[in-house]
Amino acid sequence: MRHHGTLSRVEHYFDRTATKAWEALTSDAPVSGIRATVRAGRDRMRETLLGCLPADLTGARVLDAGCGTGALAVELARRGAQVVGVDIAETLVEIARARTPQHLDITYRAGDLADPALGRFDHVVAMDSLIYYDDAELAQLIGLLRARTAGTIAFTLPPRTPLLMAMWRIGKLFPRADRSPTMVPHSPARVAAALRAARVPGCLSERGRITSGFYISTAFTHQEARA
Numbered sequence: 001m002r003h004h005g006t007l008s009r010v011e012h013y014f015d016r017t018a019t020k021a022w023e024a025l026t027s028d029a030p031v032s033g034i035r036a037t038v039r040a041g042r043d044r045m046r047e048t049l050l051g052c053l054p055a056d057l058t059g060a061r062v063l064d065a066g067c068g069t070g071a072l073a074v075e076l077a078r079r080g081a082q083v084v085g086v087d088i089a090e091t092l093v094e095i096a097r098a099r100t101p102q103h104l105d106i107t108y109r110a111g112d113l114a115d116p117a118l119g120r121f122d123h124v125v126a127m128d129s130l131i132y133y134d135d136a137e138l139a140q141l142i143g144l145l146r147a148r149t150a151g152t153i154a155f156t157l158p159p160r161t162p163l164l165m166a167m168w169r170i171g172k173l174f175p176r177a178d179r180s181p182t183m184v185p186h187s188p189a190r191v192a193a194a195l196r197a198a199r200v201p202g203c204l205s206e207r208g209r210i211t212s213g214f215y216i217s218t219a220f221t222h223q224e225a226r227a
C-alpha cells in the first residue's frame, strides 16, 4: 500500500529512537521548556478532538488510530466508548496497556491503523498520527478509515508554518536518526483536493488550530456525505 514506506520509518522511530522521549512527554513526569509547551498544547488538542465527538459515547465503538501511550483512548473510554487503540509501535502499545486502568473498555493492538481486520467503528480519532503522510498517502488512509466508520473521523495535521518545520528539522523536540519520519505540513485546500482525487466520499472541516510553543497543530473532522 502507498503509505507503507512512511509507516516503516514511523515504526522504527517510535518503537526505538524516540520511545523514551515519547514515554516521558506523555507521562506526568516533569519536563522542561520546549517539551512542557508541547505537552500543554497536546493536552488542549486532546480536548479539542474530544469536543468533535458526542459528549456521551456510551456503547459507541471508537478507534484510536495511532494511539501511542493511550491518553486519548483512556478519555474516550471514560466517556463510555468501547475503544480499540492501535499503534504500529509495539513498545508504545505496551506502555498504553500498562497505563490503562483495568476497568476501562479498551482493546489495544499493535499494527497498522488501516488494517480492515480492526472492524467497523462509530467514530475514529487520530491525534498527531497522520502527520507524517503526504497528501496522497493521507487521502488513501482517510479513505480506508471512511469505508469502515459511520460517524466522525477526527484528526490533526501540522499547518504549513515555517517555524514548526524548521524546529522539527533541527531536531530540538525529539532524538533523530536517519530513518526518522518527517512531519508533512498540510493546507486544508490541498487535503480536500487529494480526498476528491482519491474519490473519498464525505466532507472535510477545519476545527481549530492549537499553538503552544513548538506544538502547532490543526484539528480536522471528516464526516460522511449527507444524502
Ligand SMILES: C[S@@+](CC[C@H](N)C(=O)[O-])C[C@H]1O[C@@H](n2cnc3c(N)ncnc32)[C@H](O)[C@@H]1O
Pocket: 007, 010, 011, 014, 026, 065, 066, 067, 068, 069, 070, 071, 072, 086, 087, 088, 089, 092, 111, 112, 113, 114, 126, 127, 128, 129, 130
Ligand atoms: C506523534 S505520535 C501520537 C500518539 C498519540 N496519538 C498521542 O497523541 O499521544 C504518532 C503515533 O502514530 C503512530 N502511527 C503513525 N502511523 C501509523 C499507522 N499507519 N498505523 C499505526 N500507528 C501509526 C506512531 O507509531 C506513533 O505512535
